[in-house]
Amino acid sequence: MIIAVDGPAASGKGTIGAALAAHFGLPHLDTGLLYRAIGRAVAARIDDADIETLATAAAQALDLTTLDADRLVGAETGILASRIAVFPGVRKALFAAQRSFALQDGGAVLDGRDIGTAIAPEAEAKLFIVADPEIRAERRARQFEARGETVDRAKLLRDICERDARDAAAPHGGFRPAHDAVLLDTSNLDIEAAIKAAIAEVEAAMARKKASR
Numbered sequence: 001m002i003i004a005v006d007g008p009a010a011s012g013k014g015t016i017g018a019a020l021a022a023h024f025g026l027p028h029l030d031t032g033l034l035y036r037a038i039g040r041a042v043a044a045r046i047d048d049a050d051i052e053t054l055a056t057a058a059a060q061a062l063d064l065t066t067l068d069a070d071r072l073v074g075a076e077t078g079i080l081a082s083r084i085a086v087f088p089g090v091r092k093a094l095f096a097a098q099r100s101f102a103l104q105d106g107g108a109v110l111d112g113r114d115i116g117t118a119i120a121p122e123a124e125a126k127l128f129i130v131a132d133p134e135i136r137a138e139r140r141a142r143q144f145e146a147r148g149e150t151v152d153r154a155k156l157l158r159d160i161c162e163r164d165a166r167d168a169a170a171p172h173g174g175f176r177p178a179h180d181a182v183l184l185d186t187s188n189l190d191i192e193a194a195i196k197a198a199i200a201e202v203e204a205a206m207a208r209k210k211a212s213r
Contacts, residue, residue, distance in 0.1 A: 001026065001107040001209075002122065003202055004115035006177070007129030008164050009078060010136035012186045012194050016129060017111030019195040020202060024109070029101045031112035031119070032081060034094050036072040037062060039080025046080060056089030064097055075144065075159055082163045085113070086170045095119070113167060116178035125205035126181035127198055133160055135187050 003020055007013035014030050021028030041058040045051060084090050095118075102108050102120040110119060116126035131139075137157040144151050167175040177183060182201045186194040 001124050001206065002102050002120050003107070003109040004120050004123035004126045004178070004181075005109065005111035005129060005198075006113055006115050006117075006127070006175075006181065007111075008113075008131075008136065008167065009082075009160055010140040011129040011131045012139075012191065013111045013127075013129040015191055016127070016184075016195055016198045017109050020198055021109040023195075023199055024202070026107050026109050027101070027104065028109045029098070029111075030069070031094075031098055031110055031115065032078075033067045033069055033072050034059075034062065034064070034097070035081035035085045035090070036077050037067055038090060038094075039084050040072060040077055042084065043080055046083060051084070052087045052089060055084040055087055056093060059090045059093035062094070062097075064101075073143075073147070074149075075140070075156060079159055079163065082166050086166065113175045116181050117176060121178065124209050125202040126178050127201060128177035128181040128183050129194075129198075130183065130185050131187045133157060133164065136160055 001024065003024070003026065005013045005017040005020065014032070017030065018028055020026070038055055038058045042051060042054050045054055048054065098110065098119045102110055112119070116123055116128070134157060137153060137160050140160070141151040141153050141156055184194070184197055184201065189197065
């Protein structure tokens, strides 16, 4: 069983992906961490003319076993990730690693931005998580404040809207719901309710798969 969880920044897809993995006993990959790691690796040269070449080289050298989620959080790192994620060379370099994770024996849960459309289009369960930008910005602000960071809410909302626009305009065209994805709007759901709804959708997908055999 491959479970694909897509959605924009701060929609809740990462939390939902981790919860689904725990519930169904599957390995979990937050694919956004890969792009965040590359963004951090080239941060000092993000405005260089040859940034695409630099980012692609960093992606080719990335070791998934060295990813440190705690080190890769933060609004600025997220912005860096969205800037380098549009580069075809970066996406190509990370594609094989994500496919290998998705196709491992027993299945897996992957969350990101183009899991159901590009990385694992054969996934048996596909969720596309959405929420209003203002709500997503507030969620992210509370996460940062819980870590003791000072938050400019107006700037954070602008950053999220700008990131949404970059994702939507990305030349690879992967950031959209797959034709067979279930849209889950978490705007008015707390995390427990969102996880419960996601589990129910995956269980329904599993039932459909079993019935089709």
